[in-house]
Amino acid sequence: MTADGPRAPAYEEAVRARIAAARLWAAHRAPYLASAVFALNPVILEPALDEDTGAPVADPQFRAFPADTRWNLYVEPGTALATPVEEAGWWMLHQVGHLVRGHAARSPVRPAPGQEVGPAAGVVRDEEAHRWNQAADAEINDDLEAEDLRGPAGVVSPAELGLPANRTAEEYVPMIDVLAQAMDRGGRALAEAIDCGSAVDGQERTYEGGGCGEGLTQLDRELLERSIAAGIQDRISARSEVPSGWRRWAEERVRPSVNWRARLGATVRRGLSTVAGQVDFSYRRPSRRVGAYTDIVPPSMVRAVPDTVLVIDTSGSVTRDVLSRLLAEVSGIIESVAGPHRRLRAFCCDVRPYPVQVVRRASDIELAGGGGTDMRAGIAAAMALRPRPDLVIVLTDGETPWPEQRPAAHVVVCLIGDGGHAPDWASVARIPADVPPRVPAKGES
Ligand SMILES: [Zn+2]
Known part of the structure; x- marks a missing residue:
């Protein structure tokens, strides 16, 4: 490094060290996902700096280390430095779950015209996006919990909520709806409103930088997923421990004909x-039999x-x-x-x-x-x-x-x-x- 070159800010080294430690922790705790954890591409965001000390201030909206579908992991420096290594590592395993399970493609969330989502946009996500994020989290956390990898406080835990295990996000959506309504009446939230990024719903966030360049291409991802799946199958052949959810995923990924x-x-x-x-009980197809009451458009119920x-x-x-x-x-x-x-x-x-x-x-x-x-x-x-x-x-x-x-x-x-x-x-x-x-x-x- 030359003395004249642009200097990295002082916090950056500490952030990189934290991410490296978190990766090692994650790869050690879930060796069958090691290649996936190392394929994540950390992107360090501009932090908000404390006016007095100049140190980065944690922004809790980035606590999930949100990811996008190109396997970029967005690291907000204040958050990374305030998060223990084990917790950051847990979030990496969690984000790998969203990515390989294709939650973005499966998402029912569509943007309203002109609407932006996500922390950087400062817009509260709508109910549907929030519920989908929670249901997708339930699908992943369930597998992590089976491995005794308990998430940080405030995340959705199917076991703690008394929800059945091994369900898909689509199956968890209605269950979470019912639970959330019941808990609302008791004045308590089901879980914190955590935003896992566009990896969960495919809606680009403003901090992603316009989708330009960085991260894995579609072909990279395809090859990566195949190699993760093949690695899991090798471990199974060698009688190493692999949780059942990941066994099923690898089986389907390697042999789609099954x-x-x-x-x-x-x-x-x-x-x-x-x-x-989305189209239930809509006014989309008004009855043609309006007769004399031309102003009244009955909904097609x-x-x-x-x-x-x-x-x-x-x-x-x-x-x-x-x-x-x-x-x-x-x-x-x-x-x-x-x-x-x-x-x-x-x-x-x-x-x-x-x-x-x-x-x-x-x-x-x-x-x-x-x-x-x-x-x-x-x-x-x-x-x-x-x-x-x-x-x-x-x-x-x-x-x-x-x-x-x-x-x-x-x-x-x-x-x-x-x-x-x-x-x-x-x-x-x-x-x-x-x-x-x-x-x-x-x-x-
Ligand atoms: Zn998540």
Whole structure:
């Protein structure tokens, strides 16, 4: 270091030492996650400095060491210095949990137009974002607690709250809602309002610096997750301790063909119900029978079925056989949720979208196309439809560019085969490249 170069502020060295110690602690306590812990990229934020002493002042809104989906871990110096090593290490394991479990893509949270979220924006997050963060925390903390890794005071603990173990965030949301309401009446909060960053809901925070550059790319993350999963499986073969939640995760990550049908069903159903929850009892589809009372628009008080559009990758790299079989699967799932013979809209897409088809079941779609691949065109065509869809289901091998921005609809990507990738903002179900023919359920034609 030269004397003339820009000097790092005095606190920075202490912060880096604290982070390094916390990493070691985390890797030691959960050796099966060591590579994940070391893949986290700490980004040291500008602290608020005490006017008298010049020392960084802790900002409790950064107490969770919030992360983003590029594996950046945002370290607020005052907070880091005020947090014991074990606690900082616990938060690292916690954030790895959000990242590898894809909470950002699974999140039901959508930004209101022009709204910013997160501590730096100084905006109180809405109820939905807060509840999703708590439910996702419950899913992770549950596994940590099973390892006797108890979180700091104030975080959601399924065991302490008397919630069942081993559930998903989606399953915890309604339970937490009920508990929170009950505790509200007793004048007590369920847990502190902790913000784990965009790793939990995919909504960029202002302190993230506009998403430019830093951190892991989609391909890096894909490779990292595979290596974490392979490492866990090696440990299992060597009879080392690995908690059951992580065993299950590694099994599914390494061999997506195991249980793919169940997971495809869960992902699509989750997409349908997430969206249905948002459009329930809305005025979106007013009754047409207004007669003389033209000023009165009665709400449609029925459970709205999400308007779903399929985008089908018909480029040369995806075989027709696999697509037809996958369409039959998806059709069966949609029917089981929405009832039979709903109107479905669909686009075939290679480098361009083909005309929209309106069908009663997905298996009636005529497959057209065959050139290169650009799913951006198909998604753009879907979003340009009126009425605009609530849910877009994309069937593709993922060898395609994706829109950079999350579209205004929930997107589920059925990713065929081992290659390819899906964007951060989509829910993903991996499908084996050789989809076996589907056996129709009883009563299906
Ligand atoms: Zn969290």
